Amino acid sequence: MGLHPSLLRSLTLQGYRIPTPIQRSSIPSLLASPPRDLVGMARTGSGKTLAYMIPLVQRLGGRHSTTFGARALILTPTRELALQVLRVGKELARGWSDEGAHAGDQTGSDSTKGQSLRWGMIVGGEGLDEQFEMITNNPDVIIATPGRLLHLIVEMNLDLRSVQYVVFDEADRLFEMGFETALNEIIHRLPASRQTLLFSATLPKSLVEFAKAGLQDPKLVRLDAESKISSDLKMAFFSVKQAEKDACLLALLRDVIHVPLGSEMPQDDKDDTSGGKFRKGKGKQRATQVTTAPHQTLIFAATKHHVEYLANLLSSAGYAVSHIYGALDQAARQFQMEQFRRGHTSLLVVTDVAARGIDIPVLENVVNYDFPHGARVFVHRVGRTARAGRQGWAWSFVTHTELPYLLDLQLFLGRPLSGEVPSDSGDEAYTESLIFGPFGREEIDEDVEYVRQLDEAYHQLPTLRDVMKRGHMMYERSKGKASQASYKRAKEMSKDHQWSLAGATEASVHPILVQRGWRSAKGSDVEQARSKLMQVVNSFTPSETVFEVGHKGKGTTVTSALMKERRKALQKAVERAVPSTSTAVVEDTSELVEKAKGISLDMADEDEIEAVFGTSKKGGKDNFRDEEFYMSHYQKDSATDKGYALTDGASFVEQARGATFDLTGDDGVAGRQRHQVKWDKKKKRFVKGDGVGADNVKMVKTESGVKLPATYRSGRFEEWKAKSKVSLPKIGEAEQDRRPGTGSRKFRHNKVTEAKPLDQLRSDYDRKVRQSKKAEEANDGPTKPTSKRGSTNGPKGAKGKTRHGGKPMGRVKNEIKTVDQIRKQRKATEQRKAKNARTTRKGRR
Incomplete structure (x- = not known):
């Protein structure tokens, strides 16, 4: 390369x-x-x-x-x-x-150092x-x-x-x-x-x-x-109720991912010196080849209120938790991320701020506590794990209202949605299909009760949960909508008993829970008896309504007679709804089923179907579409492109913006927009431009979210x-040498100027003359003291090069005070305080 x-x-x-x-x-x-x-x-x-x-x-x-x-x-x-x-x-x-x-080569020259x-x-x-x-x-x-x-x-x-x-x-x-x-x-x-x-x-x-x-x-x-996602990523989707999300999260972390309680730092990190100097040689290579920890988990939530609540809930449950969201201080964000990277914490609760580009080498699990409202956001969330050939799991919670977004994700990824896993497939089925199923009822009931106990022990949890619910309501109103076809399929899935949704009567357990050995997934006799009892309870139909209670169907009252007539009318409607084929004699098909068991049929592929039934794609006899020349009003791969878009269908404004059509060119539209005026509610007058800024001033969004003019x-x-006292050089000029060793020489004052002549009219003129003569005799005499820094010729003001200004060591004032000096200073301070504390003469009067 x-x-x-x-x-x-x-x-x-x-x-x-x-x-x-x-x-x-x-x-x-x-x-x-x-x-x-x-x-x-x-x-x-x-x-x-x-x-x-x-x-x-x-x-x-x-x-x-x-x-x-x-x-x-x-x-x-x-x-x-x-x-x-x-x-x-x-x-x-x-x-x-x-x-x-x-x-491996070693060079001894330091010419390029620094x-x-x-x-x-x-x-x-x-x-x-x-x-x-x-x-x-x-x-x-x-x-x-x-x-x-x-x-x-x-x-x-x-x-x-x-x-x-x-x-x-x-x-x-x-x-x-x-x-x-x-x-x-x-x-x-x-x-x-x-x-x-x-x-x-x-x-x-x-x-x-x-x-x-x-x-x-x-x-x-x-x-x-x-491939839009890694082939090493295994995904599991759980059908949960909104009120049981906390219990499902605790059960997932404890029984499926097996996250340890407390802060357990890995053995390799105890000797880690990454906070100091960089390690060279083999130590550096060993630091980069970090194996994924099986319990390192990244939890994605919708808003910062969700993050704060989940961080407190998991901390109360005994887990070591870090949390990050956009409004957090930068120093706190770096600290929380470093704690998770070093393995001091096992859980990291974040919003989508961490869903892009961050590579955490010790990450194997990603949990979507709130299912993303866009397929592209899901791809970036789960992309935090299974990176660079490593294995990883993505666990997602899906409520009934979030089921259409899961179906949009299925169209986007092009993978089948299934509720069962073949016994001989192992974990490969979780990489090829979207496996969907609920949690076990027995474990979830225990965890719901455990969350209630945490609420009683930690009083801040109910308050944070209320704040989270209000934030979740605003989040629901602001997120985009799924496709209409996905909403229709979601309704059909909720009515179909084949799909085991949370709260269903005959709900089975997710296949991954069966593999991990859950109690409710083992199929014990107690669980079977419980399932039968629930079926009997749900299929129970009372023989009397509330209007007939106490009369035992005698029809003595007006309401009981009315209910009898109503029951007869409903029975006739049921009989009409039964197909006519149901009245026919139905043969016993057990023999046919036994015969068909030994026959294996080869399924036809799409090419054979198209070759034989080529006209079936045209949608019937009334459709005269020629597939070779037909141009659909749907864009090719529209499901994939819709998954990429965050704002598609979010509001009427976005839908209308995509539906606008103008025959003039773009330049003409831009020219009209530049000259048109709009009403500004704040200024109470018409302003020019498109409303982004006052009078077409470009506005820039700062880090705090405040919009300011671009030229501010x-x-x-x-x-x-x-x-x-620093100047900024121009482009192309040599940079300023601001190193400490060279910068001090540039501003050193070496110029020595002679002192001004003494004023004869001053009262201390004679004393100054005597002091200057003594200084000259001391410098010019035979016992002239010398200094390592050089002689000090010239007047007294030019003695700055000696250590103590030319004074002998005996006359240099000692900076360390003696005991008597300290006592004297304290006594003077106390006397000064006592004097200042006296009342004035006016106060005495």
Whole structure:
């Protein structure tokens, strides 16, 4: 692939041997000459970060440039992803040698020491002063979130003409989070000769339009056509009730995933010194090859209120829990993530803020506490596990209202939905199909009672649960809708006894629970008797209604006579509903069934069916559709594209926006929108523009969610420059040498000026003359004291080079006080306090 030997050595020491498909397709194209833009689309966990980081380090030469100006820019949607990319880049560029040494070579020259690539991270939640100083230190690579980067660009009036390499990581997520205006502003400030890369797991239409405007003849590398999720991922879907979700989660963690209680740190982490210096040699290689812990679990919830409630619930149950959501402080988010990475906590409860691009090497289980309302969100959630060839499980809870979203997911993935697993298939069925089923009734009842006991012991849980319910109601109103066909299929599934939904009479147990040995799944005699009893209870029909109680069907009252007439009418309706074939004599088919058992039939495939019944696809005799030339009003692979879209069908505005049609060109529409006016409710007047900003002012969404004009400047950088006395060089100029050893010499005052002549009119003129004569005699005499720092010629004011100003050690004032001096000072302080505490003469009167 044409990689530098130092880069190969770094990859080998980190345990990378074989490149992934996205890396094999992207790296040669990015390193080719002349450089070409690229759009990479592959599923999560396929190695997209290294696919753009390896060419970046090699293109920059692995060394710091003394010319001022950043040479590479990486934009990420979240702070955690930016921190992860920073770690990957530093590990990759460490140990770079310009001499082309191979692995194992040792060089004794230190000429290139301290000249490695400089990295800078610009994210929200951190102080501006530290980021101002980082920019003035001339970083080679800047990893940033768009909102804070644009803020710094406007505040510092940054020039980005030196950028050669631009990467948009998780580009579709950048557009979803409202960074489209900020991205367009940043693109306009970049040079036209840059190399631009877009990497993402999905490719929505907005991203395609952005690629047309911001990229020049890009190459599309698309590797998601075959598999949208990892082939090593096993999935299980549980039908649960909304009120029993907490009990189901506790049962899943305890009996299925087997998460240990408390904080159990792995043995390898006890000797971990990753908080200090970087470990070299074999220790570094062993640190990268971490095997997945079977109990490490990531739990996804809908809102931050769900996260806070689940974190408290699981902590009360005895688990070691970390939690992350968007409104959490940046330092707290980093601390919580580091606790989970090191194995100090076994559970990490998050919102969708962690669903993109974060690679946790010790993760094997993902739990969807709230089922995602989009198939694409599900793909990114479960993509946190089963990465880079490792095994993983995805456990999802599905309520009755979330069943249509599961059916949309089935269309998106193209996999069958089943409630049974063949006995000889093992775990392969969970990778090829969507296995759906409920929990066991006996275990869930015990856990429901256990949650009630936790509520009594921890009084904050009911309050947090009420807050979570209110937040869940708002979440239900804001999420998008599933397709109409999925809603129809969900109703049919709820009525069909074949599907075992939560709360059904004849509900079986999920096959994975049977494999894990649940008590209610073993099929004991007690469980069978209980099932029969429940069937009898549910099939019980009373012979009398409430209107006939006490009369025993005598018909003595008006209500009993009315019910008899009503019962006769219903009986006639039932008889009419029975098919006429039911009155026929039904033969005993047991013999036919026995004969058919020994016959094996080969099922016809789709090609044979189409060859024989080619006209059946046209939908009947009234359909004159020619499949060769027919153009459907549904787009090809519409189910797949619908899964990618988050806002599809979310509201009437979104539906109407997609249905608009205009015969004029786009330029004409834009011109009319620019001149039209709209009513502003806040200003109580008509304003120009499309309502994004007042009078067409571009608004940028900050990290805190506040919208500000794109040209807003607060003056913080000017204040910081005046306080720190630092100037920002221009692009192309040499950087400032701000090292401590060299910066102090520049401002050292070595100039010695003679003292002014004494004023003869002053009263102390004679005393000053005598002191100056004594000083001259002491310096010019034969017993002239010398100093290691050099002589002190000149007047008294020029004695700054000696240690104590020319005084002998006996006359130097000692800074350490004696016991008597301390007592005297304390006594004087007490007298001063007593004097100040006296009342004044006016007060005495």
